[in-house]
């Protein structure tokens with residue numbers, strides 16, 4: 001099968017760096033279905049603003065679905081099987097979300113991606129994510145798939161050295177990025193979200209990251 005056979009006809013691919021590829025608008029035509037699945041997760045496990053180990057309250061609202069979820073507190077970051085707010089397992093990962101992540105990964109050279117965690121980040125205008133690395137997952141040869149919905153964001157994408165000046169990329173509704181290989185330990189972050197109104201999501205941006213943690 002040709003690598004491009006299962007892409008929507010107008011999907012463009014942009015290599016961002018070795019191991020990182022931007023699939024423009026990959027999720028756009030299923031956006032309403034995906035949003036419905038996300039909202040159903042958020043009903044069961046509402047968004048919350050974690051404390052950082054340094055004592056700050058994060059401006060991004062977060063929740064999870066799938067067997068493992070990312071949480072933060074005074075004692076540090078970790079993945080848990082239960083939502084600390086309810087002591088219940090995180091909601092199951094909806095099939096539509098799992099399927100999207102696996103199609104995007106396959107398209108990008110990862111045909112066997114089986115995520116066991118999906119972190120849901122919600123940005124209101126002004127919310128931001130400071131430059132950081134994602135390295136709490138056991139097998140760093142596994143990629144991370146990210147889905148952006150709603151208002152556009154300026155994404156900062158550096159190298160494995162914090163000192164290097166990051167590139168800036170605009171991520172818009174329906175964009176999917178697959179991060180693997182040499183990009184997996186790159187420092188990255190999100191600039192403060194600009195105000196606006198999105199026709200489907202309103203005044204916010206959602207970003208989902210699909211990960212293989214264990």
Ligand code: MD3
Nearest residue numbers: 121134144146179183184185186188207
């Ligand atoms: C580059 N989220 O939750 S996803 C995060 O838009 C996070 O909410 C961002 O960074 C957001 O940790 C961006 C893009 C992303 C995710 C993982 C990466 C970029 C990455 C891992 C390595 C390099």
Ligand code: FE
Nearest residue numbers: 132133134188
């Ligand atoms: Fe990250």
